[in-house]
Amino acid sequence: MIDLTNERILVTGGAGFLGRHLCELLRAEGCRNLFTPRSADYDLVDRSAVKRMYAAFEPTLVIHLAARVGGIGANRDNPGLFFHDNLTMGVNVIDEARAAGTVRKFVQLGTVCSYPKFTPVPFREDALWDGFPEETNAPYGIAKKALLVMLQSYRAQYGLNGIYLLPVNLYGPGDNVDPHSSHVIPAMIRKFSEASGKVTLWGDGTPSREFLYVCDCARAIVEATRGYEGAAPVNLGSGREITMKDLAELIRGLTDSSAQIEWDSSMPNGQPRRSLDTSRAQEAFGWQAETELESGLKQTVAWWQAQQAGHA
Numbered sequence: 001m002i003d004l005t006n007e008r009i010l011v012t013g014g015a016g017f018l019g020r021h022l023c024e025l026l027r028a029e030g031c032r033n034l035f036t037p038r039s040a041d042y043d044l045v046d047r048s049a050v051k052r053m054y055a056a057f058e059p060t061l062v063i064h065l066a067a068r069v070g071g072i073g074a075n076r077d078n079p080g081l082f083f084h085d086n087l088t089m090g091v092n093v094i095d096e097a098r099a100a101g102t103v104r105k106f107v108q109l110g111t112v113c114s115y116p117k118f119t120p121v122p123f124r125e126d127a128l129w130d131g132f133p134e135e136t137n138a139p140y141g142i143a144k145k146a147l148l149v150m151l152q153s154y155r156a157q158y159g160l161n162g163i164y165l166l167p168v169n170l171y172g173p174g175d176n177v178d179p180h181s182s183h184v185i186p187a188m189i190r191k192f193s194e195a196s197g198k199v200t201l202w203g204d205g206t207p208s209r210e211f212l213y214v215c216d217c218a219r220a221i222v223e224a225t226r227g228y229e230g231a232a233p234v235n236l237g238s239g240r241e242i243t244m245k246d247l248a249e250l251i252r253g254l255t256d257s258s259a260q261i262e263w264d265s266s267m268p269n270g271q272p273r274r275s276l277d278t279s280r281a282q283e284a285f286g287w288q289a290e291t292e293l294e295s296g297l298k299q300t301v302a303w304w305q306a307q308q309a310g311h312a
Contacts, residue, residue: 002061002105002226005030010057012037012044012093013065017175018109022063022218029222035059039066044089047096054100063107063221064093069140070181072202072270076136083139090147098160106162107225108151110233112169112210112274113141121241122277125166125233134271152231163228165221167236168276172214172296173303185211185297188248189304192257199252199259203269205245210275212238213291220287227285237276238289250294254301 009026013019014036023034035057042053044066068078068085075082090108097103115123116131128148133141151162171185179187191199220236228234242250248261281287 004061004222004226005032007031007061007104008033008035008057008059008102010035010037010053010059010062011065012063012089013067016065017172018170018214018217019065020174021172021214022065022221025215025218025222044092045085047092050092050096054096054102058100058102059097060102061105061107061225062093062097062103063109063225064090065109066093067109067111067144069183071183071187072136072268074181075140076268079139083143086140087143087146090144091150094147094150094154094160094162098154098158104161105225106151106160107221108147108162108164109221110148110164110166111141111144112166112237112276113137113271114145114148114166115141115271115274117271121273121275123235123275124277125235125280128166128233136268136270148233155231161229163224163230164233165224165236166233166276167217167220168210168212168238168274170214170217171211172300174214175300177304184209184244184247185251185300186304188251189255189301192252192255192259193301193304193308195257195259197259198262199248199257200262200264201244201248202264202267203244204265205248205263206243207269207271208241208243208273208275209247210237210239210241211293211296212236212289213296216289216291220281220289223285223287224281230284232280234281234284235276235278236281236287236289237278238291238293239275239278240293241273241275242293251297251301254294254297
């Protein structure tokens with residue numbers, strides 16, 4: 001068990017959605033030596049910038065959250081960019097951790113998009129290599145999955161203590177609401193909040209997803225960083241699967257919207273189902289999600305409405 005208060009902790013992506021919540025929790029836990037580099041100062045795609053980053057802070061613990069992410073549309077329009085940047089950032093940050101010689105633990109965040117398109121539900125970690133990911137997410141998902149192989153091989157050859165966590169789709173206050181790059185929950189909240197007549201949503205509404213409240217994910221990262229030492233990947237999820245149709249109705253109600261829902265079946269559905277088996281997380285480091293979907297959505301909608309009121 002690692003006492004995090006004594007560590008020099010580097011959090012890439014610390015200014016992002018999950019990163020802000022994680023750093024807030026780490027500070028609340030007594031961690032004072034936190035380094036959250038900004039991309040303007042340290043472009044993680046640039047190996048020389050990553051070298052400078054390690055030299056500047058000399059971390060003993062690295063949590064790599066930084067990623068190029070987006071919804072189905074962003075992934076579909078930028079497959080090469082998503083593959084290149086996510087793979088290159090990870091390779092650079094992991095290899096420089098090895099070279100630095102000061103890093104006692106490396107924590108890599110993966111993605112549920114790495115799972116094969118038709119993985120049996122609930123997804124178990126052992127199924128990660130049983131097929132090709134859903135096509136629109138494959139470049140991103142495969143790039144992130146390659147980093148699992150890198151960490152395992154670096155553990156075997158160089159003794160780098162790397163762990164790999166696989167969260168489902170996250171949501172919560174502070175999420176990205178840009179209509180061109182946001183994920184499904186913030187996109188729906190914005191659409192229903194702003195629409196007066198009709199809301200058009202991609203696909204036919206039949207796919208299901210599992211969503212994890214961002215604060216629960218931050219807690220999982222802290223607990224795994226403290227207490228998990230294994231090479232095997234670990235799922236992080238909430239245990240609640242919901243169809244897109246039911247999610248849309250739920251968010252429409254929470255936003256007090258009277259808009260009609262129209263499903264555009266000419267647009268991609270994405271993966272048919274996503275739901276994780278999280279028993280390994282509970283067994284390995286005693287973590288399970290605490291926030292029910294409706295409760296988390298209420299808090300997210302309240303945050304969005306407060307943001308809008310502040311800009312009125």
